[in-house]
Amino acid sequence: MAVILNPFIKVVNSMNGIPTEVSGFDGNQFLQQRFQAREASLYISMHQVMAQVAKLLAPGEKIINMLPMTNEENAGIATDGMMGMYAPKQQTAKDYINAQSSLRGNRLMIFTDRRMIFFVVIEFLDDPKAYYSYEYHELKHLMLKQHTTTIPGAKPWQRAYFSSYHVDFETPERHIFSETLTEDNFKLFKRNLLTIPAMADIEITGKMDRSWRRDNWLSNWHFWAYLFGGLIVFALLATLIGGLIQGF
Helix, strand or coil, X not given: CHHHHCCHHHHHHHHCCCCCCCCCCCCCHHHHHHHHHHHHHHHHHHHHHHHHHHCCCCCCCCEEEEEEECCCCCCCCCCXXXXXXXXXXXXXXXXXXXXXXXXXXXXXXXXXXXXXXXXXXXXXXXXXXXXXXXXXXXXXXXXXXXXEEEEXXXXXXXXXXXXXXXXXXXXXCCCEXXXXXXXXXXXXXXXXXXXXXXXXXXXXXXXXXXXXXXXXXHCCHHHHHHHHHHXXXXXXXXXXXXXXXXXX
């Protein structure tokens, strides 16, 4: 239901000129009306967001397109649960929370002809200085790696495959950006890499490249996820073996 009732991707895509269909209502009029109400309110909030973004642009700087990210479709490690808590100060941010029932889940990456501008929507509405700017000419390396997930299909020999993409880079100031992209996110990101002239010199790699080599592991959330999963499996096996030994 959370995916269905979050209009953020649809609204941003429409601002990009990309039509997006939302399915899953199954004729439920209540859900449709609730989605439409949130959608209408979000257009108002995004108008405020873009007005604030316009003030950040240098003379002659142009917005190319925008890449929307949500907890439902992308990673929620830093924006969900305890990490997703946020107490707004400005009325515009409070109105956004009341209308969308969302805190830090919706994020936006804006591509201009010179840089990427990234922010969490609720934070940026609350404080126009709460954003990150990544100049293309400062980015020497950028990791863009595909990950494939498979789940059982309707029959034992059938499998369904889903792809996600991990984008990661570090700025000269050692600020790290790391996010999971959907298939649609990836297509937009890849198109920008190929068509925005200022991005042409960025080297695309399949692995992280940090200023300090130890950060390749310390800041790799995939590594920690695998490690944590391995520890859980080890603990379960140890418990099972211990129980079998005691049984004898």
